[in-house]
Amino acid sequence: MEEMRESVNIVVVGHVDHGKSTLIGRILYDTNTLSEGAIEKVKKLSAEKGKSFEYAYLLDAFEEEQQQGITIDTTQLQFATQKRDYVIIDAPGHKEFLKNMISGAANAEVAFLMVDASEGIQEQSRRHGYILSLLGIEKVYVVINKMDLVAYSEERYEQIQQDFNEFLYNLNIFPIRYIPISAFLGENVVEKSDKMPWYKYDSILETMDSITKEEGVKNMPLRFPIQDVYKFDHRRIIAGRIESGSIHVGDEILISPTNKVTKVKSIEYWAEKDKGDMATAGMSVGITVEDEFFNKRGEIISLKKDAPITGNLFNANIFWMGKSDLVKNKSYKLKLGTQEVECEIFSINRVIDASTLETLDDSSAVHKSDVAEVTIKTKQMIGFDEFKNIRNTGRFVIVDELNVSGGGIISGIDSSLQNRELTTKSTNLAPRKRLVSRKDREQKYQQTGKVIWISGLPGCGKNEIAVKVEKKLFDLGKKVYYLDSANIRFGLSSDLTFTEADAHEQTRRLAEVASLFADSGMITIVTSVSKFKQDREYARHIIGEQKYIEIFVEATEEVCRKRNPKGVFEDSDAHLFYEKAEYPVVTLYIDEAEFNSDKKAEAILSLIQEK
Amino acid sequence: MDHLDRLEAQSIYILREAYKHFGKLGMLWSVGKDSTVMLWLAKKAFFGHCPFPFIHVDTTYKIPEMIEFRDRMAKEHNMDLIVEINREALEQGMGPEQGRLICCKALKTEGLHRVVKNYGFEGLILGIRRDEEGSRSKERVFSERNAESEWDYTDQPPELWDQFKTDFKKGNHIRVHPILHWNEIDIWEYIKRENIPLVDLYFAKDGKRYRSLGCAPCTNPIESTATCIDDIIEELKNTKESERSGRAQDQEASHAMQKLRKEGYM
Structure with a gap:
């Protein structure tokens, strides 16, 4: 070899x-x-x-x-x-x-x-x-x-x-x-x-x-867009290229956006040397499946867990190369992977002169060579990913008349409809058109809605810091609200106990509420033990990385016990255990029970001013 | 996946896009190494089937071994083969002595254009590669030709993320180039790996071999002792000669290929 x-x-x-x-x-x-x-x-x-x-x-x-x-x-x-x-x-x-x-x-x-x-x-x-x-x-x-x-x-x-x-x-x-x-x-x-x-x-x-070459997309979630379905002989072959991940004979697969589930029966081949029972990203292959229902080009095959988003509305950053301007109320063709669907521009959120980064005053159209932030609505439900997660299914081109005239990457789904399964799985859920956008709020309030997520073990001092942060921001004239996890327990979460499953659910609810607050333009402070990293990752995901600031208040066990002698643990099971994040977060160290909470609050203030 | 796997997968993807989008699709088969590789890729893409016809634009000046090989392969692989000969031009005495570029235009460009018109092809698959010569290096994978088969290379459409030009005016056609990204050595390595049958002309006999095949009067063999694929790969790694240096029409004038191809040449 x-x-x-x-x-x-x-x-x-x-x-x-x-x-x-x-x-x-x-x-x-x-x-x-x-x-x-x-x-x-x-x-x-x-x-x-x-x-x-x-x-x-x-x-x-x-x-x-x-x-x-x-x-x-x-x-x-x-x-x-x-x-x-x-x-x-x-x-x-x-x-x-x-x-x-x-x-x-x-x-x-x-x-x-x-x-x-x-x-x-x-x-x-x-x-x-x-x-x-x-x-x-x-x-x-x-x-x-x-x-x-x-x-x-x-x-x-x-x-x-x-x-x-x-x-x-x-x-x-x-x-x-x-x-x-x-x-x-x-x-x-x-x-x-x-x-x-x-x-x-x-x-x-x-x-x-x-230059070191990037590791392949082999280890990412499976995305196998159907390119075509062949019936040249007795076999009914689903053909396409694996854009990420890998697929094996016997895998249970989900087909989006129709949500059908079946199993991979075989991977087909012509030349004997190409025979195999698995295929990975980059390969152009053909498979047969156990349940032969109607499949068509454009559908995306994935594993059951880690499915693509399905929806008909998303935000994108685009560049425009067309001879005619990109405008609203006009029908275009969107090509994403092997999907080709009719679409229209739901809103043009910002038009930018790419050579100066200036926002143009006129956002009624996107001219040739400009870039823009837009919301796109497709006529049918499609499967896609955010570009930052999976590239090949997170980007698309726009065809105007006969010409590819623009390209774009998906930045997320509409801010009031964050990326989460429940809503995106519900078919054809289109938000009402709002007359006040997040941008409008930001301009009016002179601030950006965000979530300061303060986590740490019971007794670490996070609540004491949070109240100070709230007061300081309020005195500065900011619109701010402190969401205390313990308070949520009395109302919205009164049905929850302190088991691990309920602790996950509590964090999820807190994140959802905080996300809405942030979307309304508030600087939202959250205190939550949220000791499981998957919960904080979820919060970060639905709130959006741009708007989510995680702070870990790290106190020694001795400090925690001293500050919280009764051991009344808000939403934990009395084990002093905390799973650290895999992305960078700001850590505030508390090494004595009588710490200066003003100083810690100031540290958070200076941090968010930079953002 | 290794280098050849990646090339192959991309070519198969392109072939399948072409098959999906064009109702009337054909593959140009010159009998040479590149288009024979494409035949193989098509068999892989469609699991042993070739769901479109193959087209050979025969100038009647081809090297005789090429025609023998063509007919044998067509039979063995059960190919639906269209052989197009521009008889009118030949009857009027067209040949290389009229001028090479004039001859190419009449027998190849015009022949090809007639096939497109007569059969109403919307898509034509061609085995050109970027590394062959300048105007091909600037090609798109899906490249539109107007009703006269002309190429407007000064205003090519954007082509990104494997989203190809699939919308076009009726009467125009798309040239599909599935091996545009391969180079000459890739082709040979793939032929070796897949054990693809080839016409003997590529292998040295009496110190000469053909590196590129075309019409007998306008194609010269090169000095070579390469009698097997390994020898050829070794020879190519060390040569400073260009692949098409034995093709006389390329050398007729500066930008000869660009001019031919603008008018619809392959």
Whole structure:
């Protein structure tokens, strides 16, 4: 067996003329990837135009591109280093060709965002940055090109880095590194340049080899969208590609959105060597099932636990490439996985100029090259996921007339209808259109609704801190409300006891109530023992990560017992046990019974002001 | 999954998308290595069946072994094969001596266009690859052609997340490119792994072999001692020659391929 070949897809994006094609041409040339014919051709073409060797011509294959010296369409080229294979994707930098840039970048795992050292950050540098964030490309390197034009100045490099970080951080893009180069002269491309001794890191090629490839989507929940159903012979084969997870013969499967359940009978094959009883993410397969009911393209097969969301209304962040504007009250086609359904724009919540991050005043339509936050309503129920959870079933394109005109990622379902099974499983539950949005409330109240979830063992001091936080915020003129878990027990949860199952239920109810409070614009403080991490994860999930701030008040056992001598444990069984979260949370340490609760409350206040 | 598994899975996905979306679909089969790989991929995609016809645009100038191989394979695999010959042009004396690009246009481009019109194809599957030449490197997986089979490469549709161009004006057709992302070595490695039958012309005899197949007058063999697939892969890893350097029409003028393909060439 020969060793497994690994391949990484890298896109090069950025403003027009900042040297994208030149860099790629240079890499191909310097790594000896090109055929003699290709080099000869470019030599001839360059000479005809009275230029020295034009690396960009190696990629800009169209006559129009060479004549005008621009990249019109995206292209992909393969090359290899000692370590592995690469597909390098060239993307055009003109605003006009944004659709082509997106077509290229959508295939990439890693992006090199090019900035001209002398021109600095330009409109498309920023817009492309935004598009990368919407495409979910997290591995981003900024390449500062044409360093030769700024005398290899470290100061200039630092300046660009500082300016660009300010913009990119807002998009949740955290560039791994800024790499100063001269693509045309080959400085820092293959080998480290001696022109910039102040730059201590790798060249472009070394950087590429240092990128670690993401682990596959094999271990995620199964998503197997039905592509087609074949009946060429006696077999009735459900065909499709596994987008995540894996499937085995004998698995009990759920088909969404119809909610039918059956078992996998066989995995079909043509060539004997492809025979097997399991299949994993990325494979195009065909299965037969035990109960042969009607299936059709677009349905999603999953395991019974971890099913996709089903619904007909969701929020999304979109980019628009259409010649006509995206508007409300118009029918579009939505393509998500293998589903194709009619849809309309339920509301346009915010339109953003992708090159400035400014919210545009006019949110009646989304124009070409803009990005927006929208709510989409589909005519039928569909199955989907939030993009942050499962990418391939969390993104879609919008077809206007005959053309793919927009793309988007699902950010969640409508805020008043959070992501939870009960509501989303109920068929065709469309919320009434409201005249006051969360955004309206936020503007009116000058604050963002959120939940400060203070957890910790009985006696740790959380209630004492919470009342102080409430008072301080109230005195600052904030709209704030403290939801004490113990109080809920007297009313809403009077039917619950202190068993473990009831403790889960109590936390769930608390989270639901808090979520509504936050949605109404309140700063909501919750105190709850919530010692099981799954309960807090649930709360975080339905409240939404953006609005949920978890604080763990950690006191020693001695402090807890001293502060709570009667051992009246609000919703626990007297065991001092607490399961810590797997995501970062703020921890307040209490090491003596007589602690300064004002100081702790102040700490929470300064924390939420940053948010 | 290894590298070839991933290539294969993507190609199968594309083939199935094409089959789902186009009522009238055909696969172009040039008898060469790439389109024979596609035949294999189709068999895998449809579990041993080929639910659409294969089309061979025969210029009558093909290397004779190609035609023998074509007829043998068609029989063995029970292929529904359409052979299209532009007889009118031939009767008027069309041939490479009229000019290579003129000949290509008449016998291949025009022949292909006639098949599309006569059979009303909405989708045509072609085995082109990005690494073959410049204009192909810029192709989409689903690429629209107008009623005259022309390609507007300056305004291609967006193509992302495997959502392809499946809505188009009646009378136009879509060229589907399931192996666009493969390279020449991938093709050979796959042929080896799957044990796919091929015409002998690819293997060296008397110090020469064909690296790319076409019409006899316009296709030159290369110097080679590669008599088996392993030799060929080794040879390709070390060559600096381009794959289509033996194809005379490519070298006729700068951007010759772009111009041919704009008019509807494969």
